[in-house]
Amino acid sequence: MRTAPRLTNVFAAGVIREGLWHEFRAYDRLFRLFGPSRRSPWFPFHCPTLFAAIDRLNLSPQLIELAPEVLAERPPEAWSWLTPGTLTIVELDGGLAAQIGGKLVAESPSGAQLVSTFDHWPRANPQRASRISGVQNLPALPWPPQNVFTGVAIDSMDVIHSMVSLAPEIYRRLSNGIDPDAPPIWLCDRRRVRTVKPGPGDYDNRYFIDDSLLPTPLVLRQHGIAGLVYFGPDADAVPSDDLTVWLNQCQRAGMALRRVALDDVRTWVTPLPMAAPAERRLAGRKFPKSQIGGFGRKIPEPQEGSGGSFSGGGG
Numbered sequence: 001m002r003t004a005p006r007l008t009n010v011f012a013a014g015v016i017r018e019g020l021w022h023e024f025r026a027y028d029r030l031f032r033l034f035g036p037s038r039r040s041p042w043f044p045f046h047c048p049t050l051f052a053a054i055d056r057l058n059l060s061p062q063l064i065e066l067a068p069e070v071l072a073e074r075p076p077e078a079w080s081w082l083t084p085g086t087l088t089i090v091e092l093d094g095g096l097a098a099q100i101g102g103k104l105v106a107e108s109p110s111g112a113q114l115v116s117t118f119d120h121w122p123r124a125n126p127q128r129a130s131r132i133s134g135v136q137n138l139p140a141l142p143w144p145p146q147n148v149f150t151g152v153a154i155d156s157m158d159v160i161h162s163m164v165s166l167a168p169e170i171y172r173r174l175s176n177g178i179d180p181d182a183p184p185i186w187l188c189d190r191r192r193v194r195t196v197k198p199g200p201g202d203y204d205n206r207y208f209i210d211d212s213l214l215p216t217p218l219v220l221r222q223h224g225i226a227g228l229v230y231f232g233p234d235a236d237a238v239p240s241d242d243l244t245v246w247l248n249q250c251q252r253a254g255m256a257l258r259r260v261a262l263d264d265v266r267t268w269v270t271p272l273p274m275a276a277p278a279e280r281r282l283a284g285r286k287f288p289k290s291q292i293g294g295f296g297r298k299i300p301e302p303q304e305g306s307g308g309s310f311s312g313g314g315g
Contacts, residue, residue, distance in 0.1 A: 053122050061164035085225060086183045089230050112184070119213070123298075230260070
């Protein structure tokens with residue numbers, strides 16, 4: 001996290017041979033596909049934490065089944081609102097956010113740019129194989145995710161598996177080229193501030209989206225953004241607390257707010273007007289930082305010190 005990595009150009013000749021999912025399992029390839037290009041004005045907001053953890057913790061992305069909502073038949077003109085001048089916030093649980101975001105890029109009329117905000121370290125589960133030989137021949141993992149690791153506040157392996165599963169579709173779409181002003185899509189894990197705080201001995205990787213991951217209304221205006229679309233699980237979904245102040249700032253700056261509901265396909269064609277949510281702040285809530293970067297720290301046992309040798313990158 002403290003040094004600039006050398007990132008493979010996933011679009012260079014010979015890097016991807018067949019375009020199959022297992023060719024995208026390297027962290028730098030996922031980082032590129034689930035983020036904008038370095039030339040994009042949105043690149044500074046793309047969070048590297050989860051991608052770096054794939055490499056640091058020797059995690060093994062695998063193919064996973066897609067959620068039924070992702071496989072649902074699209075109505076005519078679905079995603080027609082995904083046009084330049086619109087910023088979309090996809091806030092869904094875990095891998096579902098990555099899957100919907102990937103489909104939006106693959107199916108959008110003018111292309112789109114993903115911006116990932118996953119700012120937490122996973123915890124390595126010793127019962128999981130770190131590197132599996134012949135992984136391309138394994139059957140897809142089931143959806144919803146099975147064998148969720150309960151020793152961590154947010155088991156983010158479903159995000160990682162979902163990213164590698166959608167990578168071929170995103171790669172094909174981006175290989176055809178997208179416009180420089182292709183609309184940005186912020187990917188947000190809805191579990192980040194809503195999950196229950198784990199107990200002693202568990203790993204607390206809850207996190208919040210801070211100002212470094214959210215462009216100011218001035219920056220949005222400078223790059224042609226005139227409206228925001230909030231993509232939540234249903235029509236009653238309330239944006240998480242860490243987004244409320246920013247959404248109000250954007251509305252006061254004259255940007256229209258609309259919403260799309262995952263469970264209402266009509267909104268996939270025509271987003272509904274959305275009132276700015278009540279501003280809620282995170283004062284008094286603690287989100288432990290990892291010593292490597294992002295968020296994540298083991299909660300010490302009563303006899304342990306405050307973190308001790310258990311603090312830091314992934315337990």
